[in-house]
Amino acid sequence: MSMDPDKSALMEADLVRMARQGDLASFEELVARHRDKIYARAYSMMRNEEEALDLSQDAWVKGWQRLAQFQGDSSFITWMTRIVINLCLDQLRKHKRQRAESIEAMEEDGGVERQMPVIHPNPTAGLERVELRERIDRALAQLSHEHRTVLVLHEFEELEYKEIAKRMKCSIGTVMSRLFYARRRMASLLAGLRREGSE
């Protein structure tokens, strides 16, 4: 349902331009168009509906306040996605500070993933798209915040190692290491889910 039929017919660039001039109704139309995507990104990183909802709404408030900084180098949704990712990363850092350091160190080293045999054959072969999505979602939920975040940024946001390191405020080596263990764990989890499904 659209709140303003005149706005719903407008191009995104026009809505952004009008919002930059202070038109809140245009900004509301942008929120309506992209709210699912922004929420989905927050949810994939936080795995908590309430937190994802709050962070996605905070991201829109920040987006409004920083509209002048949006130069149009990327699409509006890409720009907004970066804002919500940064908010999620800040939130995850807060969580991290609250966790015991021993657990954190274990996750950083990759734990059991290093000892795991290579998964063969492809654990996702032959799955329907919907089922594949569902299994990936279930497997992602079982990863640590650090491993999930690096996977989301690399596989869903398609960011390079350098960019991920910048956003996560860590070294490129840490990104590579986290990504490696995250993928190995995903392979193991997907294979496990496949076995469960076939039983």
Add this chain to the structure above:
Amino acid sequence: MKHDFELKVQAWLDGELPDREARRMGELIAHDSEAAALAAELGCVRQAMFRQEAACPLGDSREFYWSKIQRQIQREAGVRPADGLPWYARWRRYMGPLAGAAALACVLLLAVVRAGSPSFDEISSTGDGMEAVTFHDQSAQMTVVWLQDKSAAAEDQPAPKIIRYEDEPGTVIELE
């Protein structure tokens, strides 16, 4: 397999290696079954996840979702985004309240100045049988009060009683 080599296999897969090193890694992986198996596993996960983010639609209605954003925007920054306005528009926003405050300050200042200096030079007040005349001389900072008893009993006394007050507090001089 060394961990550094495992990470290089992954970097090769992700296209993060420079061209020359990528070619060399490609050849190494082609001749190393263990490295090839690892590359295949990492590649499967990468391929499986590519654009496979689960759809996650919001449960809240458009109006409900927006209402919180709108409240926060209006509470934190006002309706217009301050950063997006030119400098004169930002100044104009503050000009109204500033002009009002300046006008109020002027009115108060005038009122204080007027209250500080008496606006009379001479006041006459008459009671029952008694007449009083007050004169204030600002240059001399002096107030003079004439009191004259006009009652029948006092008709025989021709001279009025004069009291002179200096404006400095605490100094009162009585004259007859």
